[in-house]
Amino acid sequence: MLNLFSETIKHTIQAMIYLASHDNQRVMVSQIAEFYDIPKFYLAKLMQTLTKHHLVKSTRGRTGGVKLNKPAKDIRIIDIIRAIDGPTPEKEMCVFGLDICSDSVPCPVHDTWKETKELIKNELYRQDLEHLSIELDKKHKLLGID
Numbered sequence: 001m002l003n004l005f006s007e008t009i010k011h012t013i014q015a016m017i018y019l020a021s022h023d024n025q026r027v028m029v030s031q032i033a034e035f036y037d038i039p040k041f042y043l044a045k046l047m048q049t050l051t052k053h054h055l056v057k058s059t060r061g062r063t064g065g066v067k068l069n070k071p072a073k074d075i076r077i078i079d080i081i082r083a084i085d086g087p088t089p090e091k092e093m094c095v096f097g098l099d100i101c102s103d104s105v106p107c108p109v110h111d112t113w114k115e116t117k118e119l120i121k122n123e124l125y126r127q128d129l130e131h132l133s134i135e136l137d138k139k140h141k142l143l144g145i146d
Contacts, residue, residue, distance in 0.1 A: 004120065005081075011038050012046050012084050013077065013132075019056070020072035020133035026065030046084065053083035072130035081124065092117070 005013075015032045029047055033040040047066050050056040057069040068075065082088075094101030094110075101107040103114075 006085075008046065009081055009084055011036065011043065012050070012080055014038070015043060015046065016050070016055070016068070016075065016080055016129055017133050017136055019066065019068050020075075020129040021137060022067075024067055026059060026063070026067045028065045032066075050080070050083055053079075055079060055083055068129070072133060073128050075129045076125055077127045077129075077132070078121075078124040 014036045015038070018032050018035060019027060029044050030040050032038070033043045047056055047058060051058045051066075051069075054069050055075060056066050058064070058066050094107050095113045096107050096109070098107050101110055103110075107113075
């Protein structure tokens with residue numbers, strides 16, 4: 001199966017959904033790390049990056065922690081991906097990893113993959129943290145997970 005996101009992106013999105021589900025309260029990075037079984041120092045570095053991109057607000061000290069820097073409905077998944085991975089490269093890679101794959105020199109699945117990439121891209125721009133947090137909470141309640 002094709003894996004669209006790196007582990008780093010997956011962990012970052014998980015952490016952001018966790019923050020969105022905690023009603024703008026400060027949360028310790030160690031709490032998120034433990035919940036998702038993510039190495040604490042690794043997650044702390046990711047939170048630093050998100051802070052630099054103004055997606056997360058970090059407070060030091062005994063009563064410190066991290067929280068979203070703006071409402072969850074105003075943070076799109078694409079914002080998180082760009083904060084971690086940087087802007088989208090001008091030349092996108094072929095799904096097969098071929099050096100040459102374009103509209104003029106397509107690989108065997110170029111046309112289908114081009115449409116799929118566009119759908120995924122649109123979804124990343126559309127999806128916000130509030131929606132993902134609500135949907136995940138519904139699933140947890142159905143499964144009996146706290």
